[in-house]
Amino acid sequence: MNPHNPGTLVRASILHFLRDPGPEPDPSAWQYFEDGALYIEDGRVRRCGGWDEVLAALPDMAQAAARYLDYRGKLLVPGFIDCHVHYPQARIMGAYGRQLLDWLAHDTFPAEMALADADLARASAEHFAQRMLAHGTTTASVFATVHAHSVDAFFEAAQRRQLRVLCGKVMMDRNCPEALRDSPEQAWEECRALIDRWHGKERLRYAVTPRFAPTSSAAQLDVAGRLLESAPDLHLQSHLSENPGELAWVRTLFPDCRDYTDVYRQHGLLRPSAIYGHGVHLSEGELAVLAQSGAALAFCPSSNRFLGSGHMDASRALAAGVRLGLASDVGAGTSLSMLRTMAAAYEVSMATPLALNPWRLWYLATQGGAEALRLDEWIGNFTEGKEADFVVLDWQATPDLAWRIAHCDDLAERLFALLMLGDERCVVATHILGQAAFVSGQERR
């Protein structure tokens, strides 16, 4: 115990996952403590377990000095992880009536062009970082725009709040408006400067971010590969196999590639630190290539429904050995809430051969996301030494939810009802490194 910085002892019902519970849920994959304790020192988890058990193991001095937080009757889980989201697009959520390629041209590109204004970029980043906390999301993999200052704006907003985030400048050198176009050389220069400025600074990490194959030339995809070689531990985020029109376009743009996944493979962009949004229409062969490379997929169910992109078969991807996280994909996604996103994931999975079970859904929104983003050495669950990011949820946040919960027979039913009927109104508090960052609808600054 550090006498100058006493620990924090949190009492609540606690759920966290050690690994994927699988299609037939394996109870050894998670821990649940109805009367649980989380003991935190210096922002890190020291102990997690039943209240009596944790107290018995804690020296008297540490117990006497600890700050005590009482969230009894509430559910405490690791901070939610949003594996794919575009902060500049929060202002076009719910834009009516178009599929992917038209939506990009008519809604997305104008919204991203507006962030040429650095003040608007800062205001957008502030809004987004604040809303992450309001939704209980403590980590996200975030697309900025093509403007380097849009990345600075987001990392500044995240750094002030000590969020653990990935972000990168979108690279696009063709098939987009002139105002959003960079070049392979410009992308190299700007990304290198951003990497030097931000990557590995506190909890911030840089993700090389080519938007998707149609908007980057082969030369620019090569630059993305070279960037990944230029610094250790860089991440990569992009899009893959979202919409049938997009797939046909990729075939005409890259006639020498076997399939969409092969475009990224040929440019050295399939690697363990990579995550691709969507993967709705992948063949068995593509899934096998992804699994072998270690690259992950971000399942974006509300976005896929909203743009009519198709039903991603998450169970099939997991069975193929692909790491999978869950993602809002705002602005095509219709909510930043990972509870709403879990509900959408369940509903999409009902249109596939195997529905996702409640345990797996909670895993995907927490530890699964950490594994997909390769951040699981720091976050995702409450094993000893992990950074103590967590969200406290109210089972009774709305009359409908409270009534349903009162009539559930067991924990699996309650967890499922909470994700199906819950949203940000359920978030009682969001804690970053043990500290309250958002409480009762207010940000703590």
Ligand SMILES: [Zn+2]
């Ligand atoms: Zn996206």
